Amino acid sequence: MSSGKKAVITVVIIAAVVLLLAQNGIGTYNKMVAMDEEVTSQWAEVQNQYQRRYDLIPNLVATVKGYATHESDVYTQVAEARSKAGGVVKVDEKILTDPDAFAKYQQVQDQLGSSLQRLLMVTENYPELKADQNFLALQDQLEGTENRITVARKRFNDSAQSYNSYIRRFPNSFIANMSHFEKKQYFTAGSEAQAAPKVEF
Numbered sequence: 001m002s003s004g005k006k007a008v009i010t011v012v013i014i015a016a017v018v019l020l021l022a023q024n025g026i027g028t029y030n031k032m033v034a035m036d037e038e039v040t041s042q043w044a045e046v047q048n049q050y051q052r053r054y055d056l057i058p059n060l061v062a063t064v065k066g067y068a069t070h071e072s073d074v075y076t077q078v079a080e081a082r083s084k085a086g087g088v089v090k091v092d093e094k095i096l097t098d099p100d101a102f103a104k105y106q107q108v109q110d111q112l113g114s115s116l117q118r119l120l121m122v123t124e125n126y127p128e129l130k131a132d133q134n135f136l137a138l139q140d141q142l143e144g145t146e147n148r149i150t151v152a153r154k155r156f157n158d159s160a161q162s163y164n165s166y167i168r169r170f171p172n173s174f175i176a177n178m179s180h181f182e183k184k185q186y187f188t189a190g191s192e193a194q195a196a197p198k199v200e201f
Contacts, residue, residue, distance in 0.1 A: 028172055032181050035163040039184055040093050042156040046187075047090050049149045050109055056145060057082050057116070060138045064119060067129035071122050074115075081115040084108050095185075096160070102185035113149075116142065153187045160184040 061078055064071070085108050095101045120139070123129050130136075164183050167176035175181075 025175055028175050029179060032163075032167060032172070032176060032179070035159070035166055036181060038159045039096065039156070039163050042152070042159045043093055043096060046149070046152045046156050049145060049152045050085070051090065053112070053116075053142065053145045053149065054082065054085055056138060056142055057112075060116075060135075060142060061119070063132065063135045063138060064123060064126075064129060067126045067132070068122055074119050074122050078112075078115045078119050081108075081112040085112045097182040097184060099185055106187055113146070157186050160186055 057078065061075060065075065091101075091105060095105055120142075123135070166172060167181045167183070
């Protein structure tokens with residue numbers, strides 16, 4: 001075989017390998033984009049549920065106040081927690097790659113959940129309130145929302161875990177680093193505020 005033919009074969013082989021690697025790299029990149037979008041979608045759902053809870057609070061507090069006028073400390077705690085959460089219910093998704101900002105976001109939301117638990121515990125002392133149809137409807141909505149928050153957070157964590165695992169695998173990590181795909185944060189368990197408020201009567 002002449003040296004010219006060998007050179008052509010070598011060039012063809014190299015071109016085929018480069019093409020194969022490029023196609024593989026493009027496929028990996030596109031999968032990272034799709035997984036990143038899934039995380040963003042799940043994040044939006046978490047925020048929607050937090051917003052739903054945030055919007056229920058004024059009516060719930062007003063209804064409880066109608067019966068439990070002497071519980072000003074609890075109302076103050078709820079108002080302060082809601083005020084803090086008001087500024088961070090809808091935040092930019094960049095928070096997902098910032099551990100400190102994400103931890104602060106979770107802490108604020110957990111504090112709001114905790115203050116709502118205290119508000120619902122107060123209602124135990126007011127039988128008339130527990131029979132109020134408006135309160136019962138709000139209570140059901142809040143309980144449903146807290147359950148949806150739990151589900152949304154789990155789905156978010158699942159999608160973030162899949163994404164994080166994928167971008168850290170070799171050789172995906174090279175493409176992730178070059179393309180600035182960053183690890184996402186997770187919601188952590190361990191805060192009492194994550195449990196849905198107990199509203200048993």
